[in-house]
Amino acid sequence: xxxxxxxxxxxxxxxxxxxxxxxxxxxxxxxxxxxxxxxxxxxxxxxxxxxxxxxxxxxxxxxxxxxxxxxxxxxxxxxxxxxxxxxxxxxxxxxxxxxxxxxxxxxxxxxxxxxxxxxxxxxxxxxxxxxxxxxxxxxxxxxxxxxxxxxxxxxxxxxxxxxxxxxxxxxxxxxxxxxxxxxxxxxxxxxxxxxxxxxxxxxxxxxxxxxxxxxxxxxxxxxxxxxxxxxxxxxxxxxxxxxxxxxxxxxxxxxxxxxxxxxxxxxxxxxxxxxxxxxxxxxxxxxxxxxxxxxxxxxxxxxxxxxxxxxxxxxxxxxxxxxxxxxxxxxxxxxxxxxxxxxxxxxxxxxxx
Amino acid sequence: xxxxxxxxxxxxxxxxxxxxxxxxxxxxxxxxxxxxxxxxxxxxxxxxxxxxxxxxxxxxxxxxxxxxxxxxxxxxxxxxxxxxxxxxxxxxxxxxxxxxxxxxxxxxxxxxxxxxxxxxxxxxxxxxxxxxxxxxxxxxxxxxxxxxxxxxxxxxxxxxxxxxxxxxxxxxxxxxxxxxxxxxxxxxx
Numbered sequence: 001x002x003x004x005x006x007x008x009x010x011x012x013x014x015x016x017x018x019x020x021x022x023x024x025x026x027x028x029x030x031x032x033x034x035x036x037x038x039x040x041x042x043x044x045x046x047x048x049x050x051x052x053x054x055x056x057x058x059x060x061x062x063x064x065x066x067x068x069x070x071x072x073x074x075x076x077x078x079x080x081x082x083x084x085x086x087x088x089x090x091x092x093x094x095x096x097x098x099x100x101x102x103x104x105x106x107x108x109x110x111x112x113x114x115x116x117x118x119x120x121x122x123x124x125x126x127x128x129x130x131x132x133x134x135x136x137x138x139x140x141x142x143x144x145x146x147x148x149x150x151x152x153x154x155x156x157x158x159x160x161x162x163x164x165x166x167x168x169x170x171x172x173x174x175x176x177x178x179x180x181x182x183x184x185x186x187x188x189x190x191x192x193x194x195x196x197x198x199x200x201x202x203x204x205x206x207x208x209x210x211x212x213x214x215x216x217x218x219x220x221x222x223x224x225x226x227x228x229x230x231x232x233x234x235x236x237x238x239x240x241x242x243x244x245x246x247x248x249x250x251x252x253x254x255x256x257x258x259x260x261x262x263x264x265x266x267x268x269x270x271x272x273x274x275x276x277x278x279x280x281x282x283x284x285x286x287x288x289x290x291x292x293x294x295x296x297x298x299x300x301x302x303x304x305x306x307x308x309x310x311x312x313x314x315x316x317x318x319x320x321x322x323x324x325x326x327x328x329x330x331x332x333x334x335x336x337x338x339x340x341x342x343x344x345x346x347x348x349x350x351x352x353x
Numbered sequence: 354x355x356x357x358x359x360x361x362x363x364x365x366x367x368x369x370x371x372x373x374x375x376x377x378x379x380x381x382x383x384x385x386x387x388x389x390x391x392x393x394x395x396x397x398x399x400x401x402x403x404x405x406x407x408x409x410x411x412x413x414x415x416x417x418x419x420x421x422x423x424x425x426x427x428x429x430x431x432x433x434x435x436x437x438x439x440x441x442x443x444x445x446x447x448x449x450x451x452x453x454x455x456x457x458x459x460x461x462x463x464x465x466x467x468x469x470x471x472x473x474x475x476x477x478x479x480x481x482x483x484x485x486x487x488x489x490x491x492x493x494x495x496x497x498x499x500x501x502x503x504x505x506x507x508x509x510x511x512x513x514x515x516x517x518x519x520x521x522x523x524x525x526x527x528x529x530x531x532x533x534x535x536x537x538x539x540x541x542x
Contacts, residue, residue: 014413014415017364017423332443335447338447338535342422343531343535345419347528347532349422350418350424350528351525
């Protein structure tokens with residue numbers, strides 16, 4: 001069965017509910033001009049997913065968490081290359097490099113992050129490919145409604161978070177003087193601070209840590225709240241940052257009898273105060289391989305996706321919907337969670353249509 | 354099927370079933386707030402006389418009740434060769450609507466088999482909606498009740514599948530039946 005259409009016609013939660021209610025198995029591919037994502041289903045439950053199929057999102061998450069050493073990673077990559085259709089996480093599990101429980105936890109986080117990211121896509125195309133296997137199927141089974149509910153809860157928080165961390169291309173810098181006298185950091189916060197270098201942007205930190213956009217931005221917002229970091233556009237006036245410090249020292253130099261170069265906000269200004277002319281940086285500008293590197297084995301766009309059209313949605317055939325209900329023979333009973341309060345809400349809602 | 358209430362939101366399901374070309378797709382389209390997923394395909398010559406296309410998998414509609422409550426409508430395929438779908442679609446349903454084209458005698462007869470299958474399959478409330486009936490005459494209702502073998506407790510309501518108010522009335526009849534069933538049989542612990 002092909003199931004395809006546009007996100008303008010059908011919201012992602014509706015598609016998820018449909019696949020859940022009808023216990024579908026396969027891959028829901030979602031595309032927009034700036035990227036592609038995929039969510040895998042097995043009998044209506046989510047087994048994994050990513051909002052960026054051009055990256056090894058789960059692999060990056062495992063690497064970012066420091067769970068994989070060079071040898072294990074290299075072997076797993078070779079195993080994936082040798083057996084197309086196998087995922088990196090599966091290869092790591094099969095090699096014994098990672099415990100299944102640890103993998104399970106990260107697969108759940110990865111799928112939850114993916115659904116949250118994809119829920120923010122209001123435009124694009126989707127195509128469900130029946131029986132397409134999840135290359136990293138680790139027997140995770142997530143209830144669609146829980147994922148959507150978590151995604152919506154995150155969306156509510158997202159607005160607040162983005163006031164503190166305004167844009168993916170905002171640069172994260174250290175604050176020189178924290179706003180609190182004593183600061184305690186969680187392991188996650190420490191891990192994130194360790195890769196803040198005053199140049200990297202939010203999106204680069206997300207890619208580098210592999211922890212997902214929501215978790216990374218949430219941690220950054222917490223660090224902003226405590227005055228440990230600042231997040232702004234490159235070239236913003238950093239009153240509490242290195243640029244502000246250099247600028248004020250340059251003002252003091254007028255009393256110290258030494259010529260000072262005009263204060264700048266660039267790294268070249270690090271040489272200010274030494275009495276020498278500004279020299280070009282010794283260390284060449286650091287490339288950003290994380291954001292430009294292409295994956296070694298990107299996922300292919302399924303044939304069904306290429307045919308997706310802009311309006312409406314359709315399905316073809318029905319052979320894929322043949323799995324009988326588990327426990328067949330037992331009559332379907334009323335859901336015990338249905339109560340009078342819920343019914344009265346339904347009645348009021350239908351009356352008000 | 355596990356309960357569909359999770360923390361913030363609840364999704365409930367009503368199934369619309371009935372004979373071929375009874376108007377199930379139309380009914381869902383009339384009330385759904387989203388473009389209904391219609392899975393209709395060309396049909397065989399023997400059925401083309403009545404309808405140019407028919408539902409082979411399902412219809413899927415949505416009604417948002419409030420911020421935390423969504424009602425989904427699933428239409429079953431009308432042809433017997435797709436009856437394997439019924440149980441899948443019926444799982445977890447609040448109740449079901451049996452829609453009949455009352456202007457066609459074969460529709461009522463066909464409904465009997467479908468209703469029997471649903472009654473064996475599911476122990477949940479249902480209503481019978483008579484499409485294309487301008488009003489419900491007592492004799493007509495009695496005839497339908499006799500053919501379907503349903504007692505007075507089961508609501509039989511007139512319906513115009515293209516009329517939104519009429520479809521609302523059918524949904525409300527089912528919801529009140531579910532309330533009655535709750536009163537009669539308290540939820541198990």
